Amino acid sequence: GAGVSQSPSNKVTEKGKDVELRCDPISGHTALYWYRQRLGQGLEFLIYFQGNSAPDKSGLPSDRFSAERTGESVSTLTIQRTQQEDSAVYLCASSLAMGETQYFGPGTRLLVL
Amino acid sequence: GNSVTQMEGPVTLSEEAFLTINCTYTATGYPSLFWYVQYPGEGLQLLLKATKADDKGSNKGFEATYRKETTSFHLEKGSVQVSDSAVYFCANYNQGGKLIFGQGTELSVKP
Numbered sequence: 001g002a003g004v005s006q007s008p009s010n011k012v013t014e015k016g017k018d019v020e021l022r023c024d025p026i027s028g029h030t031a032l033y034w035y036r037q038r039l040g041q042g043l044e045f046l047i048y049f050q051g052n053s054a055p056d057k058s059g060l061p062s063d064r065f066s067a068e069r070t071g072e073s074v075s076t077l078t079i080q081r082t083q084q085e086d087s088a089v090y091l092c093a094s095s096l097a098m099g100e101t102q103y104f105g106p107g108t109r110l111l112v113l
Numbered sequence: 114g115n116s117v118t119q120m121e122g123p124v125t126l127s128e129e130a131f132l133t134i135n136c137t138y139t140a141t142g143y144p145s146l147f148w149y150v151q152y153p154g155e156g157l158q159l160l161l162k163a164t165k166a167d168d169k170g171s172n173k174g175f176e177a178t179y180r181k182e183t184t185s186f187h188l189e190k191g192s193v194q195v196s197d198s199a200v201y202f203c204a205n206y207n208q209g210g211k212l213i214f215g216q217g218t219e220l221s222v223k224p
Contacts, residue, residue, distance in 0.1 A: 033211070033212070035214075041216065042214045042215060042216040043202065045212065045213070050210075056211075059211070091156070091157060093212075099206060101162060102159075104149075104156050104158070106156040107157075
């Protein structure tokens with residue numbers, strides 16, 4: 001594909017609801033990453049996938065956050081029982097392999113009311 | 114673990130002024146270093162990178178040199194334009210394959 005795509009681009013939800021964020025990486029990229037960018041802050045690493053496996057989940061903020069990847073392609077980040085502090089832009093990136101240059105998607109802007 | 118520290122913004126310059134955004138890092142070994150840019154309303158884009166000591170990354174008139182002795186990767190441009198207004202992020206890889214980002218430096222260029 002042309003680049004990393006993410007959907008939805010914007011999501012407004014009520015506190016306590018579950019949300020799913022989707023990432024389509026660049027075709028052929030084996031590594032996929034999720035980051036969070038809170039307003040006025042830097043990027044916070046959440047989780048990465050090598051193929052369909054996530055070797056390190058320590059960056060996920062709480063057990064309300066989970067992620068999966070299937071077919072070494074699409075990934076979904078799920079946030080259960082959303083809280084207002086979850087409001088942020090969630091960025092996905094992919095790279096040809098681990099340690100290679102990461103290319104970012106446009107992000108999903110999540111607002112929890 | 115790895116970390117990245119960059120100068121705080123916002124930085125405001127007049128068009129054609131010289132730009133330096135400082136970035137220093139701590140790391141195990143010698144990871145690749147990156148500058149990413151985020152233009153208003155857009156996603157994060159790779160601006161330039163350097164993969165080993167003394168390498169110079171360059172793109173769109175921007176340059177940064179990987180300085181092992183000072184653990185720095187300062188971003189420079191000789192003559193900024195209004196279109197360079199954006200937030201700039203310095204980053205390095207840690208051993209686990211994660212990109213570690215600085216806090217970002219907002220640049221505003223006035224005509």
